Amino acid sequence: PDAGAIADATARQAQLTKPAGSLGRLETLAIWYAGWRGDARPQVTRPQIAVFAANHGVAARSVSAYPAEVTVQMVANFQAGGAAINRLAETYGARIDVVALDLDRPTADFTESAAMTEAEFAAAMASGWAAVDPQAGLLVAGEMGIGNTTAAAAVAAGLFGGQAADWVGRGTGVAGPALAGKIATVEAGLARHRDALGDPLEVLRRLGGRELAAMAGAILAARHRRIPVLLDGFICTAAAAVLEAARPGALDHAEAGHLSAEGGHAALLERIGKTPLLSLGLRLGEGTGAVLALGVLQGAVACHSGMATFAEAGVSGA
Amino acid sequence: PDAGAIADATARQAQLTKPAGSLGRLETLAIWYAGWRGDARPQVTRPQIAVFAANHGVAARSVSAYPAEVTVQMVANFQAGGAAINRLAETYGARIDVVALDLDRPTADFTESAAMTEAEFAAAMASGWAAVDPQAGLLVAGEMGIGNTTAAAAVAAGLFGGQAADWVGRGTGVAGPALAGKIATVEAGLARHRDALGDPLEVLRRLGGRELAAMAGAILAARHRRIPVLLDGFICTAAAAVLEAARPGALDHAEAGHLSAEGGHAALLERIGKTPLLSLGLRLGEGTGAVLALGVLQGAVACHSGMATFAEAGVSGA
Structure with missing residues (x-):
């Protein structure tokens, strides 16, 4: 970030017609934004939402309440403007780009092999990088992919350790035996790839998915272009955490937007040192x-x- | 609220393209709004912010970090468009009406007599009632008044009991001896009006101020017209709590917008049974x-x- 813009923005805050500190988090948020934009008195111009969609081999293991074909159906819904993210984008004046990543080729089941080959992983990260509008003043990376809370839980456990049950949540609404099966799937994936858990990018390739890799690529591209990022829920944060685990400070250009109701999100935000702006009980993603x-x-x-x-x-x- | 609109809105939520419950508080908030608007598929039209300003006799007792003339200066700032509330109103597309209530006539010092005569109190409540646009689709009641966290703390203590220190906060930024003096002022007011503390409206008349009375009048008018209300911080909530104390359920058309950093706000929201939507550390009012x-x-x-x-x-x- 731009130290001069931060100093000027901080000085400006002290002169505005309000008691010092009385706008709370709005003050630090504005100074953070000014620093990354290199402008002590910025505007939020051209906010971009990039929504990445992908399918997962583990979806065949009944880890979701929904069938895998919902991924492609929801991509059509995004394109037609009927999803929650479309309505919110319109409300706050953001553009949406939907990037469907090889939906007819799910990743491999990570309990059997790496989710992605090295070529597939590189292509997915590159898709994320390329999706970022260089003129955007803010980036939100969203996702859709039946089975992807399972992949995100496996990535989180792979990065930070702990038991699979610590990171697995209800996702779209699984419970009882299906939740136990989801935990067992993550445990099997962690056991299968135990040798790779020290390498964050390798954790993402083996246990993640194309949309997680694309989100990591997009958040990295935003850093390169000094575009501030607002992190979404559990899956987005798991993808982002790969970057932070690989290089501490890699997420300094990101703030946590919202604390999801998905089980492991609070712990994941704590691991990357982010305090969410909102906590409204959403667990939808996108x-x-x-x-x-x-x-x-x-x-x-x-x-x-x-x-x-x-x-x-x-x-x-x- | 309209039971039919609530039933239809609830049924609609279950059909939208998302897992059940995955929009969290957004779902209950939309259903609440639909019920009060009597429309299962509403729009938020013509949101109105009414900002009430007044001066306080207790301001002469050094309860604020700012001199009393700031009230009239800030009213000019609201009218010129330079305050935080102006910028936020523009961001979210709300209209602002600024109502200055006899700024050259502060209320009486409540440690010596009632803050308002019965005629003054009725006039202030009527100003609030009259300020509400009957066509508004949402009401925010805001305030400005040097010394008014002291009045609000006295009202809260008068309504709900407890020690003055439980309800007095830093306001615009008082600390040390000034904070002790602010607590002593509230204690003196409570002692002076001990005989009236069982009557919520009388508590407001004796310990409150014109802007608190006007906010209560505006929130009551909104109820009459089925206009949903978002409550602001400590002072607004203290004014609203008078209505709830006088008649339980009187605030069913209101949701708590934000948990203020002002000391007593969390306890006050708990007393009226409201969970704030946001918690961003603001303590500005308006x-x-x-x-x-x-x-x-x-x-x-x-x-x-x-x-x-x-x-x-x-x-x-x-």
Whole structure:
């Protein structure tokens, strides 16, 4: 980030017509945004939502309440404008790009082999990198993929250790024997790839999926272009955590948008040192939690860049 | 609220293209809004922010970090568009009406007599009632008034008991001896009006202020017109709590927008049984926390009323 912009933005905050600190998190959020944009008085221009969709070999193991064909059906719904992310994008003025990643070729079942070959993994990361609009002023990486909370739980456990049960949640709504089976699937994947768990990118290739790899690639591209990122829920955060595990500080350009109701999300955010802006009980993915946080960011930056100073308004200071 | 609209909105939520419950609080929020609007598929039209400003006799007792003339200066700032609430109103598309209540006539010091005469109290409540646009689809009641966290703490203690120190917070930023003096002022007010603490409206008249009375009047008018309300921070909630204390259920048309950093707010929300939508550390007032929550409500209602159903989108159910 730009140290000069941060210093100027911090100085500006102290002059605005409000008691010092009284806008709380809006103040630190605006200064963070100013730093990454290199502009002490920025606007949130051209926010972009990139939604990545993929299919998973482990979906055949009944880890989801929904059949795998829902992934392609939901991609059509995104394209037709009927999904939650479409309505939220419209509400907060963000553009959506939907990237379907080889939906007719699910990843391999990670209990049997690596989810992706090295070529497949590189192609998925590159798709994510290429999807980022260089002119975007903010990025949200969203996802859709039946079975992907299972992949994300395996990635989280692979990166940070602990038991599979610590990271597996209800996803779209599994419970009872199906939840036990989901935990067993993650345990089998961790056992199968035990030799690779020290290497974050290898964890992502073996236990993740194309949309997780693409999100990691997109968040990396955003860093390269100094585009701030709002992280979405459990799956997005698992993908992002790969970058942080590989290189601490890699997510300094990202804030956590929303604490998901999915079981392992709070622990995952703690591992990467992020405090979520919102906690509204969503567990949908698509980028929905992060886009709600975009609404907050827009308010924070509007206050920061648009409020009058004490001097401009003729208001007495403390 | 309209039971038919609630039933229809609840049925609609179950048909939208998402796992049941996966939009969390957005779902219950949209159904609540539909019920009060009497429309199972509503839009958030014409949101209104009414900002009430007043001056307080207790401000002469050094209970604030700012001099009392800041109230009138900030009213000018609201009218010029330079305050935080102006920038947030623009961000989320709300109209602002600023109502200055006899700024050249502060209330009486409540440690010596009732803050308002019966005529003054009635006039302030009537100003609040009259400020509500009958065509508004949502109301936020905001405030500005140097010294008004002291009045709000006194009202909260008068309604719900406990020690003055339980309800007094830092306000605009008082600490040390000034904070002790603020607590002593509230204690003196409670002692002075001990005979009236069983009557919520009398508590508001004796210990409150014109902007608190106006907010209570506005929230009551919104109920009469079935306009949903988002509550702001400590002062707004103290005013609203008078209505709930006078008649349980009086705030069913209101949701809590934001948990303020002001000390007593969490306890006050608990007393009226409300869970805040946001918790972003603001402690500014003006309606700012509630308007940020308006951004969330707009997203919730956009999803509810605009998403495709499983049947419309050809998506398989669970």
